[in-house]
Amino acid sequence: xxxLHKVLSVLRQDGVSGLASRGLGFAYRxxxxxxLPVTGPxxxxxxxxxxGLTAADRYVPAAWLPxxxxxxxxNSSYEAALVTGLGAQVRPGDRVVVVGGGIGVTAVNAALRAxxxxxxxxxxxSLENCTLVxxxxxxxxxxxxxxxxxxxxxxxxxxxxxxxxxxxxxADQLPPCxxxxxxxxGAEIGIIxxxxxxxxxxxxxxxxxxxxxxADVAAAMAAxxxxxxxLGWAEPSQQETCRRNDIRVLLGVRDTAQAATAxxxxx
Numbered sequence: 557x558x559x560l561h562k563v564l565s566v567l568r569q570d571g572v573s574g575l576a577s578r579g580l581g582f583a584y585r586x587x588x589x590x591x592l593p594v595t596g597p598x599x600x601x602x603x604x605x606x607x608g609l610t611a612a613d614r615y616v617p618a619a620w621l622p623x624x625x626x627x628x629x630x631n632s633s634y635e636a637a638l639v640t641g642l643g644a645q646v647r648p649g650d651r652v653v654v655v656g657g658g659i660g661v662t663a664v665n666a667a668l669r670a671x672x673x674x675x676x677x678x679x680x681x682s683l684e685n686c687t688l689v690x691x692x693x694x695x696x697x698x699x700x701x702x703x704x705x706x707x708x709x710x711x712x713x714x715x716x717x718x719x720x721x722x723x724x725x726x727a728d729q730l731p732p733c734x735x736x737x738x739x740x741x742g743a744e745i746g747i748i749x750x751x752x753x754x755x756x757x758x759x760x761x762x763x764x765x766x767x768x769x770x771a772d773v774a775a776a777m778a779a780x781x782x783x784x785x786x787l788g789w790a791e792p793s794q795q796e797t798c799r800r801n802d803i804r805v806l807l808g809v810r811d812t813a814q815a816a817t818a819x820x821x822x823x
Contacts, residue, residue, distance in 0.1 A: 578619075648674060653676075664693055709740070727746065786806055
């Protein structure tokens with residue numbers, strides 16, 4: 557019944573031609589595309605990734621492509637707000653902690669920005685995604701990135717096989733760092749409240765759909781001494797989804813002297 561309701565909704569909104577286009581796009585993504593040879597890695601968020609491109613991607617309508625690909629070359633606004641925030645805030649030599657690695661786009665961006673004297677530790681709850689982060693790092697020649705198979709705080713919406721979920725670690729076990737990125741599908745508000753470190757920069761993707769609304773996350777960041785600004789929708793190419801689920805990226809910045817006092821160098 558849900559499928560029929562969706563079909564009727566598309567028919568009312570886009571007409572017969574729109575319904576046909578969506579159907580063909582679904583058939584391409586789910587049926588034909590997985591059978592086609594991969595011609596190279598997709599570049600997402602400015603880095604090469606473990607996602608692959610096919611030769612046919614250049615010739616089909618953009619609406620038929622996977623959601624993460626906004627043009628057939630593989631460039632996209634994937635994780636655009638987080639990538640922008642990391643690019644502006646990570647300094648050479650920084651220690652960066654990423655909670656929620658996905659396929660490694662933000663972790664690799666941070667590692668490239670931190671440079672050989674810096675280091676990124678990425679916590680990822682999905683065993684499959686841990687492998688994908690490693691592949692994305694290797695494609696970009698990144699060696700200053702460590703992936704830890706673990707969940708921080710709570711397991712709310714970790715992707716992948718539940719039987720391969722990493723150990724759940726309390727937020728007070730997060731290592732000292734200069735920049736902390738939280739993209740953990742609803743666990744972020746609990747992590748902010750319980751963490752004992754105070755990085756110089758805190759970048760957070762909110763998930764109102766999982767009871768971590770933008771307003772509540774901003775309040776929790778402010779309570780920890782951060783000056784908070786809103787970097788906008790997490791995925792600019794997916795504004796309707798982000799609006800419906802309240803998914804934005806917030807930037808929190810602390811006074812440098814305070815951050816240095818609260819987050820001493822790791823021994």
